[in-house]
Amino acid sequence: xxxxxxxxxxxxxxxxxxxxxxxxxxxxxxxxxxxxxxxxxxxxxxxxxxxxxxxxxxxxxxxxxxxxxxxxxxxxxxxxxxxxxxxxxxxxxxxxxxxxxxxxxxxxxxxxxxxxxxxxxxxxxxxxxxxxxxxxxxxxxxxxxxxxxxxxxxxxxxxxxxxxxxxxxxxxxxxxxxxxxxxxxxxxxxxxxxxxxxxxxxxxxxxxxxxxxxxxxxxxxxxxxxxxxxxxxx
Numbered sequence: 001x002x003x004x005x006x007x008x009x010x011x012x013x014x015x016x017x018x019x020x021x022x023x024x025x026x027x028x029x030x031x032x033x034x035x036x037x038x039x040x041x042x043x044x045x046x047x048x049x050x051x052x053x054x055x056x057x058x059x060x061x062x063x064x065x066x067x068x069x070x071x072x073x074x075x076x077x078x079x080x081x082x083x084x085x086x087x088x089x090x091x092x093x094x095x096x097x098x099x100x101x102x103x104x105x106x107x108x109x110x111x112x113x114x115x116x117x118x119x120x121x122x123x124x125x126x127x128x129x130x131x132x133x134x135x136x137x138x139x140x141x142x143x144x145x146x147x148x149x150x151x152x153x154x155x156x157x158x159x160x161x162x163x164x165x166x167x168x169x170x171x172x173x174x175x176x177x178x179x180x181x182x183x184x185x186x187x188x189x190x191x192x193x194x195x196x197x198x199x200x201x202x203x204x205x206x207x208x209x210x211x212x213x214x215x216x217x218x219x220x221x222x223x224x225x226x227x228x229x230x231x232x233x234x
Contacts, residue, residue: 001168003044006037014167019052021167039117041167048166057103058182059162063121064100064112066093067204068213071112071129073100074195075160076137081197085137086121088201092216097121099162102131102186109189132211133191140196143203145210153192158183 002013009029014021029038043059050057063074063082067089074085086097095114103111110131118124136148136156148156158180165171186192191211197203208216 003167005040005044006034009034009037010041012167014048016048016052016166016168019049042117043162044165044167044169047162047164048168050164051166055103057101058164058186059099059101059115059117060157061098061160061162062100063089063097064095064114065089066095066112066127066129067207067216069129070132070211070213071095072132072207073102073112073134074137075134075157077160080137081139081199082137083120084199085197085203086119086124088199089204090121090123091201092204093127094121094124095127096124105130110186131186131190133193133207134186135193135195135207138194138196140198142196143198143206144194144196145206146194146196148192148194150187150192154180154183154187157186157192 001015002011004011009026010023012021012023023041025038028034046059060073060075061077061082063085065072065074065086074082076082083097086094095112096118098119099115099117101113101115103113105111111128112131113128114124114126134153134157135145136153158176161179161182163171163175164178164182165175195203195207204216207213
């Protein structure tokens with residue numbers, strides 16, 4: 001089946017039966033302003049590859065950090081603070097501040113995996129870890145973790161999942177429900193909370209206390225608050 005991305009800047013064809021295809025790119029795409037268009041091609045090619053293997057995994061617009069061997073996914077729309085969170089987490093293992101992957105784990109739960117896609121943060125490192133929590137980002141006057149109604153949490157996470165649309169497909173009426181269903185599957189097996197934060201690393205002592213993280217290289221001016229309860233969700 002043929003495809004056309006960005007009004008002819010990228011065209012080609014893809015045969016889902018044998019996984020073969022061809023891509024034709026106009027020279028204008030070499031202009032740095034059009035990088036995102038090429039990324040769209042890669043997102044759809046990735047979806048096609050997963051579909052061919054009959055494997056589930058979701059790309060999510062997000063920032064991701066591994067702390068104490070556990071994965072934390074920070075989610076929000078543009079300007080929510082994903083790159084800021086990555087910068088403030090540079091003392092930890094930052095997977096990226098643009099696009100990260102959630103893949104199901106054998107036996108239940110999800111793995112958080114870095115990808116080559118990146119935003120403004122340049123010191124990212126590849127890796128993967130069991131997903132511990134999804135944090136829905138909001139700017140605030142203090143650092144705070146807040147509960148969020150399940151339907152709202154799933155809708156907000158679903159809105160940041162990349163549509164699972166392959167090269168031989170186009171978005172349709174089923175696309176958004178599939179994104180919401182994916183978010184629901186993630187929410188069923190992990191903690192989702194709102195994280196309000198200010199532009200300093202003080203949210204990490206909060207997360208360390210709430211999720212039982214140990215041995216983090218935290219800012220000594222931001223001590224751990226022993227009164228914060230641990231979150232019992234595995």
